[in-house]
Amino acid sequence: MRRTLLVVHHTPSPLTxxxxxxxxxxxxxPEISGVDVRSVPALGATIPDVLGADGFLFGTPANFGYMSGALKHFFDTVYYPCLDAVAGKPYSAWIHGNNDTVGAGRALESIAAGWGLAQVFGTVHLAEGGRDARERCYELGGTVAAGLSD
Incomplete structure (x- = not known):
């Protein structure tokens, strides 16, 4: 049985x-099998996208110590209609910010906890780009997808 990993993101800059x-x-x-990865911008993600997913990855810049308005809008739109359908599903997130990603992480993790999602990889907090950041993000994506794999 194939599973779907939904990646909901707000990536307005070249770095994000x-x-x-x-x-x-x-x-x-290529070593991960049985997982379809769907990447959907936060402002385009819908209730059916969420209901059709077996796991989630959320990505956002930290804006003024909080997640982006686009990702917040996504959660505002889908939270209650999906409330009873996503509990127990795996998730993780990555957040990029020049100085304060903690507030964004706390808010995102609070929403995920309210949904009853299971965090399977610690939120990746990034202050810069570069090779190390890319490697951490690669590991994040691979770990969450592998958890859904056959």
């Missing part, structure tokens, strides 16, 4: 886009 690509590369590693 680079981190998304690393996450997707890890999730689509």
């Amino acid at each position: 886009r680079e981190l998304l690509e690393a996450v997707l590369s890890g999730a689509r590693d």
Whole structure:
């Protein structure tokens, strides 16, 4: 049985886009089988996207110590309609910010806890880009996808 990993992200800058690509590369590693990876921008993600997913990855920049407005809008839109359908499903997240990603992480983890999601990889907090950040994002994507694999 194939499973779906839904990657909901807000990646407005070249750097956040680079981190998304690393996450997707890890999730689509050739050694991982039976997982369809769907990447959907936060402003385009819908209730059916969430209901059709077996696991989640969320990506956002930290804006003023909080997740992006686009990712917040996604959660505002889908939270209650999906409340009873996602409990126990795995998730993780990555957050990029120049100085304060902690508030964004706390908010995202609070929403996930309210949904009853199971965090399977600690939230990746990134202050910079570069090779190390890409490797951490690759590992994040690969770990969450492998957990859904056959």
